[in-house]
Amino acid sequence: xxxxxxxxxxxxxxxxxxxxxxxxxxxxxxxxxxxxxxxxxxxxxxxxxxxxxxxxxxxxxxxxxxxxxxxxxxxxxxxxxxxxxxxxxxxxxxxxxxxxxxxxxxxxxxxxxxxxxxxxxxxxxxxxxxxxxxxxxxxxxxxxxxxxxxxxxxxxxxxxxxxxxxxxxxxxxxxxxxxxxxxxxxxxxxxxxxxxxxxxxxxxxxxxxxxxxxxxxxxxxxxxxxxxxxxxxxxxxxxxxxxxxxxxxxxxxxxxxxxxxxxxxxxxxxxxxxxxxxxxxxxxxxxxxxxxxxxxxxxxxxxxxxxxxxxxxxxxxxxxxxxxxxxxxxxxxxxxxxxxxxxxxxxxxxxxxxxxxxxxxxxxxxxxxxxxxxxxxxxxxxxxxxxxxxxxxxxxxxxxxxxxxxxxxxxxxxxxxxxxxxxxxxxxxxxxxxxxxxxxxxxxxxxxxxxxxxxxxxxxxxxxxxxxxxxxxxxxxxxxxxxxxxxxxxxxxxxxxxxxxxxxxxxxxxxxxxxxxxxxxxxxxxxxxxxxxxxx
Amino acid sequence: xxxxxxxxxxxxxxxxxxxxxxxxxxxxxxxxxxxxxxxxxxxxxxxxxxxxxxxxxxxxxxxxxxxxxxxxxxxxxxxxxxxxxxxxxxxxxxxxxxxxxxxxxxxxxxxxxxxxxxxxxxxxxxxxxxxxxxxxxxxxxxxxxxxxxxxxxxxxxxxxxxxxxxxxxxxxxxxxxxxxxxxxxxxxxxxxxxxxxxxxxxxxxxx
Numbered sequence: 077x078x079x080x081x082x083x084x085x086x087x088x089x090x091x092x093x094x095x096x097x098x099x100x101x102x103x104x105x106x107x108x109x110x111x112x113x114x115x116x117x118x119x120x121x122x123x124x125x126x127x128x129x130x131x132x133x134x135x136x137x138x139x140x141x142x143x144x145x146x147x148x149x150x151x152x153x154x155x156x157x158x159x160x161x162x163x164x165x166x167x168x169x170x171x172x173x174x175x176x177x178x179x180x181x182x183x184x185x186x187x188x189x190x191x192x193x194x195x196x197x198x199x200x201x202x203x204x205x206x207x208x209x210x211x212x213x214x215x216x217x218x219x220x221x222x223x224x225x226x227x228x229x230x231x232x233x234x235x236x237x238x239x240x241x242x243x244x245x246x247x248x249x250x251x252x253x254x255x256x257x258x259x260x261x262x263x264x265x266x267x268x269x270x271x272x273x274x275x276x277x278x279x280x281x282x283x284x285x286x287x288x289x290x291x292x293x294x295x296x297x298x299x300x301x302x303x304x305x306x307x308x309x310x311x312x313x314x315x316x317x318x319x320x321x322x323x324x325x326x327x328x329x330x331x332x333x334x335x336x337x338x339x340x341x342x343x344x345x346x347x348x349x350x351x352x353x354x355x356x357x358x359x360x361x362x363x364x365x366x367x368x369x370x371x372x373x374x375x376x377x378x379x380x381x382x383x384x385x386x387x388x389x390x391x392x393x394x395x396x397x398x399x400x401x402x403x404x405x406x407x408x409x410x411x412x413x414x415x416x417x418x419x420x421x422x423x424x425x426x427x428x429x430x431x432x433x434x435x436x437x438x439x440x441x442x443x444x445x446x447x448x449x450x451x452x453x454x455x456x457x458x459x460x461x462x463x464x465x466x467x468x469x470x471x472x473x474x475x476x477x478x479x480x481x482x483x484x485x486x487x488x489x490x491x492x493x494x495x496x497x498x499x500x501x502x503x504x505x506x507x508x509x510x511x512x513x514x515x516x517x518x519x520x521x522x523x524x525x526x527x528x529x530x531x532x533x534x535x536x537x538x539x540x541x542x543x544x545x546x547x548x549x550x551x552x553x554x555x556x557x558x559x560x561x562x563x564x565x566x567x568x569x570x571x572x573x574x575x576x577x578x579x580x581x582x583x584x585x586x587x588x589x590x591x592x593x594x595x596x597x598x599x600x601x602x603x604x605x606x607x608x609x610x611x612x
Numbered sequence: 613x614x615x616x617x618x619x620x621x622x623x624x625x626x627x628x629x630x631x632x633x634x635x636x637x638x639x640x641x642x643x644x645x646x647x648x649x650x651x652x653x654x655x656x657x658x659x660x661x662x663x664x665x666x667x668x669x670x671x672x673x674x675x676x677x678x679x680x681x682x683x684x685x686x687x688x689x690x691x692x693x694x695x696x697x698x699x700x701x702x703x704x705x706x707x708x709x710x711x712x713x714x715x716x717x718x719x720x721x722x723x724x725x726x727x728x729x730x731x732x733x734x735x736x737x738x739x740x741x742x743x744x745x746x747x748x749x750x751x752x753x754x755x756x757x758x759x760x761x762x763x764x765x766x767x768x769x770x771x772x773x774x775x776x777x778x779x780x781x782x783x784x785x786x787x788x789x790x791x792x793x794x795x796x797x798x799x800x801x802x803x804x805x806x807x808x809x810x811x812x813x814x815x816x817x818x819x
Binding site: 102174178179180181182183184185187246250251253254255257258259260261262284285286287288289291292293296299303306307312313314315318322325590591592593594595 | 617619621630633634637640642644645647651660737738754755
């Protein structure tokens with residue numbers, strides 16, 4: 077083998093602001109997303125803390141009812157469009173998809189930079205609602221018509237933000253699909269791809285095929301507000317339920333845009349920390365595609381109480397139950413992978429296990445929502461709020477932070493304090509359960525969502541929940557502080573601290589500018605064939 | 613920057629297959645964008661069947677037919693232009709692209725006169741006559757302006773796209789062996805055409 081000149085790492089090399097914000101390097105773009113996304117997460121979290129504080133006691137504690145409506149809308153818009161949807165694909169997908177496929181960038185580096193700038197533009201629009209007009213939208217993140225057409229708050233701008241962010245998401249998905257089809261290293265077929273790449277592949281198809289529908293729907297809302305007449309206002313013969321259909325045709329598949337990459341992360345972390353071949357590789361890979369496919373046809377389950385024919389409701393309910401099958405396949409495979417593995421309990425594995433635990437609760441409560449009779453009882457109660465926070469925050473959120481702990485040594489070449497990471501994880505996890513489990517209880521008791529006030533009999537669970545929010549925030553801030561300390565003062569990380577065998581671990585930490593100094597070696601027996609690695 | 617090792621499957625290499633795949637994926641998103649509108653059209657037409665037919669009599673079928681022929685012909689010329697460049701005939705390719713570009717202009721001019729006539733009759737959403745129309749007809753005109761407007765925007769974008777390709781063919785950046793930009797421009801133009809093929813009967817020819 078010929079000797080090669082070592083390239084500088086991607087963090088060295090060119091310096092200065094412009095070398096970052098106009099970079100074509102997928103790794104630098106990923107870090108731009110990472111910092112922006114964490115910043116927005118903290119903003120969203122602060123809004124969440126404010127809501128919980130208001131709900132500490134019945135009656136008015138802190139804010140006016142309208143302000144409360146604006147807070148939960150902004151919390152939703154920021155957390156959905158600026159945090160969860162881009163989180164794992166835009167940060168870890170951008171950074172690690174090319175590395176895992178053994179290539180040096182995504183297929184269209186310039187388009188990738190455009191996606192980032194669209195993200196920034198969308199974020200600017202979302203934040204501009206704070207200063208312009210009559211303040212941020214108070215419609216909820218769903219922008220349901222006709223209220224979204226009639227309210228005086230700044231819905232137009234919030235909707236435009238979602239529209240632009242949708243474009244960013246579409247272009248990222250397009251880029252990933254082409255990258256996966258065209259840039260896999262020689263010798264890597266689809267079935268030798270890491271499962272994270274499979275997760276991104278399924279996600280990208282949803283981003284591509286579902287997002288345009290909400291794009292056009294939101295444009296109709298804008299036109300309706302600008303011209304004052306339109307399609308969804310019942311007073312001119314429009315149909316508000318049609319808006320709900322159009323909205324959920326995108327927004328339900330969007331739930332899988334959030335969940336599938338997270339499942340990909342878990343499928344990476346578990347075999348690495350069990351040092352064992354993943355159980356049922358193909359089942360996990362194809363179940364991602366199955367979830368993406370079925371996920372298209374279940375949107376109606378958000379509208380069981382909105383007025384829908386009996387047969388339609390039954391079909392949507394049955395299809396919803398079908399999604400549970402590929403999801404359960406994954407969970408069983410992860411657990412089976414752990415069985416007889418040599419488990420090394422490190423922070424990333426803790427996050428992955430927390431994902432399974434939370435997702436289990438989130439998934440099972442989802443079935444309660446999906447059942448027609450039960451949904452009538454729990455619809456628009458805190459049960460739903462608890463359910464989707466278990467899935468999105470408890471699932472995707474935990475997977476995001478798990479991925480951050482898993483790949484931190486690779487991204488920065490530094491190792492964090494493991495003990496601190498474990499402690500902050502424990503606080504985060506306990507806070508999470510205290511925050512959201514009472515919501516399930518209080519929801520079953522009948523407390524409706526989206527009110528700034530509640531009846532006295534719901535007081536105790538709400539106090540527990542609010543205290544939980546403080547514990548959770550403490551855990552998260554400790555976790556971020558721990559990682560920041562590691563960034564500045566952490567020990568130098570080895571090339572492969574967790575003994576992973578996917579391709580990103582074959583290059584140095586942090587990776588060189590063009591990712592590899594020599595040809596990465598594909599494991600012919602599959603990406604998780606650990607015996608092979610042990611022999612070496 | 614110099615480095616002695618580079619990967620064979622680099623994202624910075626030019627890959628004609630990749631750019632064509634990317635274009636097709638983008639066209640899927642365009643189809644779904646209009647798909648949402650077609651869905652809304654379908655629902656409201658089935659709810660307001662009579663009113664939609666009544667309102668469609670306000671449209672000029674001849675103008676619509678002429679525009680359909682213009683767009684179909686321009687799809688032919690752009691396809692011929694691609695074949696011409698594949699055979700290395702740069703001059704003919706440019707000529708055919710120019711015809712396509714002119715056709716785009718003709719389409720927009722006819723559309724402009726059609727829209728102006730509607731404005732004169734006060735049929736644009738918000739105008740006096742529009743507000744007095746029955747509900748179903750108002751929905752019809754709202755959809756008419758929204759959908760043909762969005763389509764017109766795509767005609768403009770497609771025209772700009774083809775103009776850029778023309779400049780690049782002239783300067784030699786797009787040529788026989790590196791033709792994918794022209795092919796992608798052609799694909800986009802066919803999409804613009806295809807959507808019109810659906811818009812035309814849905815608005816002009818309903819009975």
